[in-house]
Amino acid sequence: MATGEEVKVLGYWSSPYALRVKWALKLKAVEFDYMEEDLTNKSALLLQLNPVHKKIPVLLHNGKPVAESLVIMEYVDETWKQNPLLPQHPHQRAIARFWAKFVDEKEGEEQEKAAKEAREHLKTLESGLEEGKPFFGGESIGFVDIAAAWIGVWGEITGEIVGIKLVDEEAMPLLTACFQAVLQTPLLKECLPPRAELLEHSKRFRQKLMAAAAAST
Amino acid sequence: MAKSDVKLLGAWPSPFVNRVQIALNLKSVDYEFQEEKFDNKSELLLKSNPVHKKVPVLIHNDKPICESLIIVQYLDEVWTSGPSILPSDPYDRATARFWAAYVDDKWFPLLKELRTTEGEEAKAEISKKLKEGLVLLEEAFIKCSKGKGFFGGERIGYLDIVFGSFLGWLKAVEKIAGLKLVGELVTPGLAAWAERFCSHEAVKGVIPETDRLVELAKIIQARLKAQSAPK
Numbered sequence: 001m002a003t004g005e006e007v008k009v010l011g012y013w014s015s016p017y018a019l020r021v022k023w024a025l026k027l028k029a030v031e032f033d034y035m036e037e038d039l040t041n042k043s044a045l046l047l048q049l050n051p052v053h054k055k056i057p058v059l060l061h062n063g064k065p066v067a068e069s070l071v072i073m074e075y076v077d078e079t080w081k082q083n084p085l086l087p088q089h090p091h092q093r094a095i096a097r098f099w100a101k102f103v104d105e106k107e108g109e110e111q112e113k114a115a116k117e118a119r120e121h122l123k124t125l126e127s128g129l130e131e132g133k134p135f136f137g138g139e140s141i142g143f144v145d146i147a148a149a150w151i152g153v154w155g156e157i158t159g160e161i162v163g164i165k166l167v168d169e170e171a172m173p174l175l176t177a178c179f180q181a182v183l184q185t186p187l188l189k190e191c192l193p194p195r196a197e198l199l200e201h202s203k204r205f206r207q208k209l210m211a212a213a214a215a216s217t
Numbered sequence: 218m219a220k221s222d223v224k225l226l227g228a229w230p231s232p233f234v235n236r237v238q239i240a241l242n243l244k245s246v247d248y249e250f251q252e253e254k255f256d257n258k259s260e261l262l263l264k265s266n267p268v269h270k271k272v273p274v275l276i277h278n279d280k281p282i283c284e285s286l287i288i289v290q291y292l293d294e295v296w297t298s299g300p301s302i303l304p305s306d307p308y309d310r311a312t313a314r315f316w317a318a319y320v321d322d323k324w325f326p327l328l329k330e331l332r333t334t335e336g337e338e339a340k341a342e343i344s345k346k347l348k349e350g351l352v353l354l355e356e357a358f359i360k361c362s363k364g365k366g367f368f369g370g371e372r373i374g375y376l377d378i379v380f381g382s383f384l385g386w387l388k389a390v391e392k393i394a395g396l397k398l399v400g401e402l403v404t405p406g407l408a409a410w411a412e413r414f415c416s417h418e419a420v421k422g423v424i425p426e427t428d429r430l431v432e433l434a435k436i437i438q439a440r441l442k443a444q445s446a447p448k
Contacts, residue, residue, distance in 0.1 A: 052319060054351060064308055071314045078307040090294040094282045101284060102268065124268055 007032040008060040010046055012039055013193045014201050016150035017069040018057040022191045023146045024073050028080045070100055074144065083141040099128045099136060100147040107151055115164040122151070122172055129174040134181050145182050152179030153192060157202050223248035224276040226262050228255065230433055232283035232325075232382040235423050239378050240289045242419035244299035252320035272372045286317055289378060303375045309361075310375075313368070316357050319380040325383055332390045333435055333441075340394050347398055354380065355404040362365040362406070366413050373417055381414040382424070 005215040007025065013016030023033050023054060037046055037056050049058045049065035059066045059075065066075050077085045086093050089135050106121035128136060136144035166200065169176040225241070225248050227234035241248055253262055253272050265274045265281035275282045275291070282291050293302040303310050327350065331343045361368045361376060368376035391398055401408045413421055 061308075066308070066311045066315070068315055068318055071311050071318065075307055075311040078310065079377060090291050091277075091280050091282065093294065094287050094291045097287045097290070098284055101287070127268075152320075 006060070006062050008035060009033070009129070010035050010037055010043075010049065010058040010060070011056050012037050014054060014198055016154055019150050019191060020069045020146055021057045021059060021072050021076070023188050024085060026191065027085070027141065027186050028076065028083050030076070030080050037049045044213045070104065070147065073100075073146065077143070083140075085137070085146060087137070087142065095128070096136065096143045099125065099144040102128075103144070103148045103151070107148075107155075115158060115162045115166060118155070118158075119164065119166050119168070119171075122155070122166060122168075122175060126172040126175040129178055131174065135178055141182055141185065141188075145178065149182035149188075152176075152183050153195070153198070154202070157195075157199050159205060160199070161203060222278055224251060225249070226251050226253055226259070226265065226274040226276070227272045228253050229425060230430060231272055232386055232424075234284045234386070236378050236382040237273045237275060237288050237292075238423045239373075239382065239419050240292045240302060242423070243302065243373065243378075244296040246292070246296060246299075259285055272417055277434070285382075286379065287322070293375075299335065300372055301374075302369075302378065304369065312357075313375045316361075316368075316376050318355070319350075320354070320380050320383070324354070328383065328386060328390055331394055332386075333438060334394070342393065343397060344396055348403070351399060351404050353408060355407050358406045358410060362410075367410065373414070373419065375425065377410075377414055381411075384411055384415060385424040385430055387399060387448065388427040389434060392427060392431050 009018065009021050009025070009029055011021065011034060013036060022032075022034070035045075037043060039056070042054060046056065047054055048057065049060065049066045050056075053067060055067070057067075057069055057072060059072045061075075061079070066072050073085065086096055102121075102125065106124075107118060128144065133139065135141050136148070152167055159166040167176055167179060182193070223241070223246055225234070225237055227237070227250060229252065238250075251259070251261070251284050253259060258270060261276075262272065262274060263270055265276060266272075266283045269283065271283075273283075273285055273288060275288045277291075277295070282288050289302060315375060324347070326408045327343055327347050331340060331347065334343055357376075358368055362369075363370060367373050368380070373381075387398060399408050401409060415424060
């Protein structure tokens with residue numbers, strides 16, 4: 001890292017979007033300071049850096065803030081050229097961006113749609129993988145892998161809570177294998193939140209969602 | 218490049234399609250346009266965009282590219298001899314992408330909602346949110362343009378195309394709802410930019426006339442009402 005280079009990440013322990021940013025920086029061996037936000041009591045810094053959405057993650061690079069996880073990932077890829085996340089060829093880049101956007105639209109963490117629908121979308125996502133290539137990025141972990149592999153953890157937890165297998169080895173073998181390969185990579189695995197805490201957090205979150213839904217009917 | 222190498226599947230009223238047309242014009246790319254009907258999608262469209270079955274789809278050398286923002290970036294990366302669409306500095310690029318996501322995910326859905334909202338109170342509520350968004354975009358314009366005429370600076374760029382493609386529907390919804398959203402008082406930068414953008418040679422003739430969109434909105438609204446009417 002160049003001297004005087006300052007990289008900070010504002011995140012939240014259970015956020016898959018913050019995880020994406022950590023993973024992108026780790027894969028490029030970029031040192032960064034991580035700052036945990038209390039989302040029930042947002043810091044003045046967060047509100048100053050992301051006044052439009054007031055959300056994490058935010059990347060701070062030499063004092064300049066970048067918000068929105070996929071925007072941050074593209075910025076990281078363009079700023080630190082080692083271990084490219086996006087493919088080189090424009091058409092393949094377009095395909096990678098397509099699947100990353102698909103994940104955001106269909107597999108949002110707070111999506112209230114039925115788990116069954118989420119499962120269908122995962123089967124669609126499977127079609128983005130090629131037999132014989134372990135990752136969306138081909139032989140190595142790439143943009144879509146970083147954008148999507150969190151589903152292997154969060155999806156499993158949701159599945160446990162609602163009783164439906166979301167990431168199903170039988171229905172989506174390539175996707176299951178891809179997620180596992182990403183999640184088992186030591187550099188990335190060490191960024192994952194503790195599973196038991198994540199399960200509790202997800203349960204409480206869902207309870208809150210259902211209570212809010214019931215209250216509004 | 219031969220015209221048949223580049224094909225755009227689109228629909229004239231779609232601002233997302235308009236984006237791609239503007240980008241193709243900026244890059245002086247010859248292309249074939251195939252008009253798609255919402256209720257009778259072509260085999261080619263269904264085959265080229267099986268996931269979403271939506272326009273726009275760009276087909277280049279028989280390979281499909283979907284999603285308007287992705288297509289515009291693709292054009293910028295392939296046709297490098299033409300004027301650049303995205304800024305060259307990574308931070309400026311991130312800023313442009315951030316606002317593009319804001320316009321698509323937060324602002325335009327409100328505009329669509331206003332188009333079909335009835336009742337003065339409900340309309341006032343949505344237009345208030347839209348205006349708040351426009352104030353943010355005015356600030357973004359001042360920062361990004363750095364004193365020049367466009368979000369992209371001296372030349373039309375990514376954010377100009379992304380936000381500007383909504384100007385047709387913006388004017389149409391202003392007419393339908395009977396209120397003004399972009400005004401010289403609160404958003405003078407955007408008001409002037411809107412004129413400048415719509416008269417740019419790459420944009421002229423792409424964004425449909427306001428009255429045509431208003432007529433279309435009436436037809437769609439009538440159809441929806443007929444469908445949901447008690448039988």
